[in-house]
Amino acid sequence: MKTVADWLIRVIDVSKHYVTGALKQDVLHHLSFDLTPGEAVALTGPSGSGKTSLLNLLAGIDLPSSGEVWFRNNGDAQxxxxxxxxxxxxxRRRYAxxxxxxxxxxxxxxxxxxxxVSVxxxxxxxxxxxxxxxxHRLGLGDRLERYPAQLSGGEQQRVAIARALAHRPPLVLADEPTGNLDAANADRVMEMLLQQVREIGATLVVATHSDRVARGADRIIRLVPEPV
Ligand SMILES: Nc1ncnc2c1ncn2[C@@H]1O[C@H](COP(=O)(O)OP(=O)(O)OP(=O)(O)O)[C@@H](O)[C@H]1O
Ligand SMILES: [Mg+2]
Incomplete structure (x- = not known):
């Protein structure tokens, strides 16, 4: 039996469906797992399997159709x-x-x-x-006064990492963070993301199609689409 201190996020029997007009689409099915403090988890699964949907539930952007997402904050579970x-x-803003x-x-x-802005x-x-x-540590020291349009994709993503981590959130959620980068930039961005997240002691969940990215994580959670 785990004590409360073993987990940062606890997902209990979570399901998610969307209703669009007369259509109901089941996306996530009775998921249960814990995220422990400081671990890096890769979320994999084919397109449409619900990776972004699950990240949105963890971020509090959306609520499950059934089941519960718990988080631990200064010892209290909510x-x-x-x-x-x-x-x-x-x-949503402070915790993630x-x-x-x-x-x-x-x-x-x-x-x-x-x-x-994040600060x-x-x-x-x-x-x-x-x-x-x-x-500076992300290699952007000489880019501080530039605008996003004046940066490469890899540089923009490093700024986005700095922004996401600026308030030292306990939970960092990344949705295909290297999906728009070439292989060399993807590796660099992922390495920096893992390193910076470790430095602040946060838990990372990274949704990805990339086996290389998934291999960099401590653990993989694979979403399997429901047969229709
Ligand atoms: N707000 C919404 N309303 C209705 N349907 C939605 C909504 N968000 C997602 N869906 C549907 O739920 C399914 C899962 O979508 P989701 O974006 O979570 O998948 P994903 O695993 O992130 O896919 P990808 O790898 O392509 O990013 C898709 O079929 C999508 O069309
Ligand atoms: Mg997605």
Whole structure:
């Protein structure tokens, strides 16, 4: 029997379906697993198997159709479905950091400003210096005043990593973070993501189609699509 301290996130019998008009589509089926503090997990499975859907449940962006997602915060265990809208918005912002396939940087803000937004939104001014240092460690020290359109894809993704980690979230979620990069950049970005996540002691869940990326993780959770 695990004690509460063994897990950061506990997924209990989670299912997810979407209803579009008269159509109901089952996507996730009775999933149960724990994420332990500091582990790196690769989420694999074919297109449409529900990787992004599961990340959205872990991030509190969406709620399960049935089952529960629990998270541990300063020793307390709480269920995401039990939070108010406002609490869930705070959970989403403070507890999780998100890295997307298409980087999603704010085009009108510089590299330094994109990361600063995360510091300001989360009201962690003490971490501003560390966030800037992280940009340097990610090899972006001479790019701070550039805009996203003036960066390569690999550079943009490194900025996105710095942004996702700026407030030191316990949970980092990455959705195909190397899906839009060539092989050399993909390896570099993934290596840096794993290293930086380890430095802040966060748990990482990375959805990926890449066996190379999955091999870099401590563990693989594979989603199998439901036969129709
Ligand atoms: N908001 C939504 N409303 C209706 N259907 C949705 C919604 N989000 C996802 N789906 C459907 O759920 C299924 C799973 O989608 P999801 O994006 O989670 O898969 P995925 O494993 O991330 O796929 P990919 O590898 O292509 O990114 C898909 O068939 C998709 O069309
Ligand atoms: Mg997806």
């Amino acid at each position: 269920c995401v479905s039990g939070l108010s809208e406002r609490q869930r918005a705070l959970y 950091g998100y890295v997307f396939q298409f980087f999603n940087l704010v085009p009108s803000l510089t590299v330094a400003e994109n990361v600063r 300001d939104l989360n009201r962690v001014p003490d971490l501003a210096h560390e966030a800037l240092e992280r940009l």
